[in-house]
Amino acid sequence: MRYFGLVDCNSFYCSCERVFRPEIRGRPVIVLSNNDGCAIAFTKEAKALGFGEMCAPLYQIQDSLRKHNVAVFSSNYSLYDNISRRVMSILTNFTPHLEIYSVDEAFLELDGFDKFDLFDYGKKIRSDILQFTGIPVGVGISKTKVLSKMANKISKKQGGVLVLKDDDEIDHVLKKFPVEDIWGIGRASSTKLNMLGIKTAYEFKTYQNERMIQNLLTKTGRQIQDELRGISCLSMDKAEDKKNTGNSRSFGASVYTKRELQEALAEFCTNSAAKLRAQKSVCYSLTAFIHTNPFKDGSAQYYGIDSHNFVSGTSDTLRIIKGSHQILDKIFRSGYEYKKAGVLLNHIVPRDQNQMDLFDKNPDDNEKLGQVVDLINKRYGAKTIQSAACGSNQAWRTVANFRSAKYTTSWKDILRIKLG
């Protein structure tokens, strides 16, 4: 019999912060988005105080946070990525086939593993990860991905491990599980299901008019319905190359000049091109956008966006920056207060499938230069070398007033332990 396991780190960003700050264990913790704009991660203690609302603006909750002595952190993605890698590496010991679904969760294929006690297996996964990384996780195991996801969610309230094996047990759980909490059923879909009188996962599972589900929720919805019935439709995915990639940021301070937007776009292109090279791909088109602050009432709003096509595929940072600046020339309007900009790289193909331009005078596309730059930055730290187009002042840069140290990725931030 085939089973799927889902391992999900509890309040992942907050838990990472706690690993290196043992004194805040037990204390409520939240982590903020870029620019310290709003709250995006919460421990259960913070949720219990009513702070669970995703993207609540910091300035609205700040007083209350202080009053309840909540520990507040800016997001520290280099720390989270590093700890994520450690967690995933441990999980590879537990399955021949691991699908890393996001920074804090992964599916495990457990084909034929029901010979063992799956509950004990889940407990072992949990204790190993806690012991070696300090991160608490929940483990859900069942017959399909959707069911394992559900088991995982419930497991967090009951000791961290839940195995759903036999049908009566599954139905019992489904009857109490709200349809909007099912993985893949968002707001739009749950509204439609509610209109059909479907409120629980069990009612969805047993709803007979499949044509209707197909029409309202498309193929995706039908697959979820079958997954609830124990029929596996969603297989284990291999890690594949990204089909789109990009980089965008809200600015730490308002931006008015074209010059600063050029810098910001250059930086976003630099990051995106490096991602492209890391997966040995090239892109054929680039989209860039700039816009004002939509939350700011009474100020003039503007949204500029356009694309640029390359004759041959490229992962050349300099060429991509140049493209973004050509777009900016078209979309820039002076007199606006800009708050955000970004780039997207589209039509991505593997580098060895690149159609070269017959008349290109520089067919190697600065490929070697890119590789050398990537190597240097990997060895000596991000941004050791970058294009001068990114600027040196960068007043628009993201604000992070509560950032913890790069405990695991920077030598100067490594913990010092005093003996005696």
Place this chain on the structure above:
DNA sequence: TCTGGGGTCCTAGGACCC
């Protein structure tokens, strides 16, 4: 004063072909 960022999948509809 202050409101995140990065992805995937699916479908409808247009353009185009014979």
Place this chain on the structure above:
DNA sequence: TCTGGGGTCCTAGGACCC
């Protein structure tokens, strides 16, 4: 009343995820 039929490819936009 009637206006061919069948197909592919691409893109924009919606929905969802963490």
